[in-house]
Amino acid sequence: MIRIALPYHLQVLAHCDSEVSVKVEEPVSVLSAIRALESRFPMLKGTIIDHHTGQRRPKIRFFACAQDVSLEPLDSQLPAAIASGEEPLMIVGAISGG
C-alpha cells in the first residue's frame, strides 16, 4: 500500500481524510498512484489529471520525499520510500491568497 496526501477540496469531494492508502503494483509512478486513487475514489477522476490533456492540472503539484516531481514524466518511477508506504505522495494545490 502507498500513502497519498490530498488537498482539502479533494477530501471534501471524496469524503475522506487528508491521507488515504491505495494498493499500487510496482514500479510505482505518479500516474499509477493516481489511477489507483481514482479507482478507489472515482469522484476524483479528472480533478488531478485533466480529462482533455491527460496531463497534471496546472495548479497542482506533486511532492515525493521532499522533492518536487511535478515536472517529471507522469510514469517516472517514484522513490522506494513512496512505494513502501514509508513516505506519502503529496498532491498539493497552489496557494490561494485573498
Next chain:
Amino acid sequence: MSTVRLLVGTRKGAFILTSDEARQNWQIDGPHFAGWEVFHMKGSPANPDVIYASQCEEWFGQIIQRSGDGGKTWEQPGTPADEPTTDEQGMPKGESNKFVYDTSEETGKPLTTHQWYDGTPHPWEFKRVWHLEPSLHDPDTVYAGVEDAALFRSSDGAKTWQEMPGLRGHGRGDEWSPGAGGMCLHTILLDPTNDQRMYVAISAAGAFRSDDGGESWHPINKGLVSDFIPNPTAEIGHCVHRIDMHPSQPNVLYMQKHWDVMRSEDHGDTWTEVSGDLPSDFGFPIAVHAHEPETIYVIPILSDSLHYPPEGKLRVYRSRGGGNAWEALTSGLPQEHCYVNILRDAMCVDTLDSCGIYFGTTGGQVYCSADSGDNWTAIVRDLPPVLSVEVQTLS
C-alpha cells in the same frame, strides 16, 4: 400547502433555503460541497426531486452533482463511492465531468479556434459549466452551457455528455470572443410550446435560436446595438447578459444586454430597446413575473466598470408594460452605502399565487419579495458571494 425551495450557488458551496408559502420563516441547509464554487443548480420540472449542480474549482476542474431526493443527498452521476467504475465490458460508467468538444467530421464542424480578447485566434478550452437546464419533460435529460462557449446535452442523468455541435458550427463560431468573465454560454431557454425551439446566449457572441431541437442554430441579434465593438450592429459579437421569457408568451423575449434592456416579439428575430427611464440600463439578470407576462424585473448596475448599484441604492426596477416605463422597488432594500452586484443567474421567480421574486448578491445576501416586488426581506445576509439563485415551487 405549497412550499418553495431556493437553490443558491455561491463561491464557497451550495445552500438550500426552504419555506412554506408565507415565505417568512426559512430553513437554511448547507453548505453543500463546502469550499467549492457552485456556479448553478437547477431542479427538473418533470421531477422536482432531481436537482443538478455545477461544482467547480480552478484547481481541480469541473464536477457535476445530482440529487434524487430534493438536495438531501448528492452523487456524481455514474461514480458512486465503493462501486465499480467500469461496466462488465470495461467501459467507464460515469464521466459526468468530462466535456469534450465535438471535432468529428461526421457530426461536428470542427472548429479549432475562436477569437481572443485581442482578436487573435485562440483554441477552444473547456473551463467550467455556467448553467444547467433540465429538460421540461425528462428528468434524465439536461443541457449544459459551458465556457469556452458550447452547448452540451446529457440524456443519461448527467453520467455522460455530448456536445450539440451545430451551435459552434453555425458558421461564425471562429468570430466569437470572450467577455470580461470569459466566453461563456450562460442562458438556455426551452420553449414550452415547441419542443424543437430553444435559445442560448453567449458572452460575447450574442443570442442564438434553434428550431430543430438543437441540430442547427442561427444568430438572433438584429436590433442590438453595441457601441463598444467595431461594428455596433454586427450579427455576432454582442455581450448578452441574460434572456428570459414567460411560458404563456414564448414569442416574447426579454434581454438584459451589457448595456440596454431589449424586447423581442418574434422569437428573437428582431429586438427593440425598452430601457426607457431606468437610471442605468447596464445590469446582469432579467426576470418575468410568473402570472403577468408583461411584468418584468431588472436590477440596474451603474456601469461595466463600476459593478454596483447607482447611488449606492439597491433598487429592483419593475415594468408592468413590457419595458420602457419602470418603477423602483426599494421597500426593505438598502438605500445607502450598498455596493454589491447581482449576477446573471442570481434572480428568479416562484409560481405561487402571490408571485415571489428572489435575488442574491455578491455580498452574500439573498432577498425575497413575496408580493411581486413591493416589499423585500433578506432571507440570509452573510453567505459567500452568490453566483446563482433558482427557485422550485413545490405542491
